[in-house]
Amino acid sequence: MELFSQPVIRMNPNPVTEGDTLSLTCDTQRGRYGENTQLVFVFYKGKDEVQRSLSSEYRLPSVRVQHSGEYRCAAVTPDNRVYKASLTITIQVPELFSRPQIRVNPNPIREGDTLSLTCDTQRGQYGENTQLVFVFYKGRNEVQRSLSSEYRLPSVRVYDSGDYSCAAATPDNTVYKESPPITIQIPEMFSEPELTVSSNPITEGSALTLTCVITSSTVSTRELQFAFYWDGQELQGFTSSNQYQVYSVQLEDSGNYSCKVQHPATGISKASEVSYIQAVGGAVRPVVSLSPNWANILTGDWVTLTCDVGSTAGTAPRYSWYKDNEMMNNNKQTNRQSLIINNAKTTDSGTYQCQTDTSERNEPVSLSVTDGPLILQAPPYVYEGDSLAMRCYSESGGDTMFYKDNNPVAPTYGDILHMNQVNVTATGTYRCSKDKTYQTDDVFISVRASSNIPEELLIQNDVCVSWKAELGFKETSISPKTKKSIYVIVVMGISLQDG
Template sequence: MHGRKEWSFFSTKNIPAPADGLINPLSIFSSIYSFNVMSSGSAVRPVVSFSPNWTPIFPDESVTLSCNVAPTAQGNLGYSWYRDGQRIPGDQQSLFIQAARKTDSGHYQCRAGASERSDPVTLDIKSYPLILQAPPAVHEGDSLSLRCHSRPGYDTWNPVFYKDNKPIGSPVRGSELHIGRVDVTASGTYRCEKELHYCNYFNPCSIASSDERYILVSELFSTPQLKVRPDQVTEGDHMTITCDTELSPHRATTELQFAFYRNGHNVQGFSLSNQYGVPSAQLEHSGKYTCEVQTPTGSVRKTSSMAHIHIQELFYNTQIKVRPDPVTEGDHMTITCDTKPSPHRETTELQFAFYRNGHNVQGFSLSNQYGVPSAQLEDSGNYICDIRTPTGNIRKSNGMLYIQIQELFTVPHIKVSSDQVIRGDHMTITCDTKLSPHRETTELQFAFYRNGHNVQGFSLSNQYGVPSAQLEDSGNYTCEVQTPTGSVRKTSSMAHMQIEEFFFGTQIKVSHYPVTEGDNVTITCDTKLNPRRATTELQFAFYRNGHNVQGFSLSNQYGVPSAQLEDSGNYTCEVQTPTDSVRKRSREAHIHIEDTPCNDLTKGGGACWAHTYKLESLKWKPAV
């Protein structure tokens, strides 16, 4: 409870009875007294109560006044009593007034130990035939009873109670009216009437009326107010919302319960705490707050006015930026997570993390930048950054930024100078690629591979040349392209190159067989040209037992006009192109020259010897 609050209570003023002893029912009195309730920083004052809990009373009636203190202040405190500001005898907690007199009327106060004086409570002693008795202090939630009390010696009956000059329809039990639980709307001007019992036919009944009395139903506690600390709440702050109310001094020890609501939804149920704490306030804690205060039984319940609490962002305008823009392969790419701190928290330390396609690429650190020294196509994707405080109680993600890494040059592909390369051709393999329009002056290097083995290292030439392709140059070719620093490197898809034969099927053929000594023999070097080279001129050479017997010429035949035995042997032929770019040798063919058969009988019954081609043994032929 904070601040200073003014409370007012009303009591009747004694009006002397007329000489005839009758009461004027219209007599009204309205003297007012007031007292102040200090802030909760001071000790709780004692409270004076009556037993029986009625005022006013008649002379000669008894009443006990009690000096009530908070339970924590119990003990041998030492009490003192005051009437109309003057000390009166009495040092006990209770002050008993037996057979009250008019002089006992006044405003009573007490002290307990070193406490302040209690607020004054008025005790009226009245001599009227009829008085309206009520508790000296009535608070909302109290069960209020009124008594239409007749002075001893007056025989009265049929009490009627009035509020603001209107009869009250509540049931009457004896002389008491039990109104039940009341709220501040029960405040008003009350009086009662009774008929005097000694009336008859000759003496009509007279009506006795009490004084009008203003009964104030005081607030048990004030309408609560919401207070928030700190005054301006920023994300991450420990926010405390207090439901502030003040109990009536006469009910200072009443237990209250508090509940809190945001946008009409309960965020903390009823408890003895008048505070609702949020250890780390978030933006979603912004809203329209109210609090509710009630007694444990719920007999009195009050709601505060609405308070709008806006949680300020600790940092805001979070966005992701990339440099350069656009990004090309090989560029040094820098992604920046940009944000603005709240003016109230400019020195707050923040941590940053970066994600691509949902996968973390740089963990939390104090750097708000993520750098890629040499951006590659696979670095393309949807980027976001997370920002948090070191404790992690505030964490935010920025909007997504799609970054497309542009190609520095296209994926290379292999091109060959001719669709079909024939053995001996000059074969040129080109590694073809295209530079980005933004990087047309970039220098590139090229390398070539056959069956995975490097055949030409990196150079500025995008061509690999084979002056005279051979069969062994067939294979799976790839090329690789890179920047001079190697920051970007790409490989072509595989291209299979098959070198075709220029000519094929080279073999030795003999004009006839078997060959006999003296025969005219023609040996032919037979071959077939590739259809794509059908007009190509070839040269032929012949060998016997490895020795050249006819040099290269355009003739594919070697002739022996008269074969001799020494012409027998292992023959091969060789075929070449005029430039000697392709040369092939036939398989070896064995040619055997047979002896001439015997036609004349050798005198004396001689014999002829003959050799056969297939048999190396001698055969005997008898002479005819």
């Protein structure tokens, strides 16, 4: 008598479709003598054992196409003395839909285009009425999940470049299929602009030209427009010109300048970095002053030379110092306005000049260092109306006498000769003596005529009359700060500016 009958393998559901839970049952009938016999059930796919247990059921949740194949089962006693196998059945799992492919339109694409990505999949015979959810990814980030198989990016930018993929899935996510990734590279329509400046710092009254430069472009520059800004305010709206000019720069035009480029058809715009432009006063000669204000000193003395450039210095000026036409400080500029000579030596004698980036060199100033017994200390020049002081200096004392053009002049007090509010008649050759024993060399002192025209003569009714060391006419421009037209007419060294 048989313990159990030959098993039969049964499937549920039948037919099965992708995503279903498939149940395979190994049915056998126990005989009279096998009612209490424990059985072990073995399931096979092809030649491979896929399950061995006391359960007569083998379940495959959410079957896929790859689960298709030949299946059979067997019932066997625990000691393996009785083994009976079922017949083989073939299970075909039809797919609901194919693996999607992501498609790009337009291809190739450029910056500013509207990018359309489509997740294409083909529904199978049993998936025609199956609703699908479509998911789009950029890299590992989900960017859209919806019932639409299309993902749109209007007016794409370079930063939209990257790897894209999509997936199609059933609403319960039991069937999920992802496309291979594709790489989308979006070339920029035009590069980020750079603002170039004709000169910086720029001298007051000079012409300033700003140019908005792009180094690469996939479109004609005729399709682009340019705008310019000063401290965030619009100087010139979008036009086809990539240049902006200020014909006569004013000091108040200093500030942060930038430009922007746009492609009107697509709305793409890019801004330059901000550039600070410094407007400085007209290039003039600086003035070097001595402290103490003596052109002659003895060895061992000290003197400080100071370079004064006024408004031409700009912000954080750099100074170059020259002695006898040779640059000092190892041919390097310095941020020090003063040159200090301590414990002077005869080798420190010479002519001194200074200069900044925005100025010329000053008129040479002579300094004489001597180790003689007596010197006449005096400034190299003074202006009309100034005071003039000179000293007959020696390391030893004695009675002092001054001479102007060989005529004796008594000291004002001690070894000092002091004159108030001098005029040009004080110009001449001076020397001094001590106890009629020592006498200095002659020193020529010049009293220079002062200008009767001040720097600014009149400000009335928004008209400024100012001194300009130039002759000619200036063109009209728009001041970025005041938005007023600037008219400059220069006649005989006097310029009229009408704001």
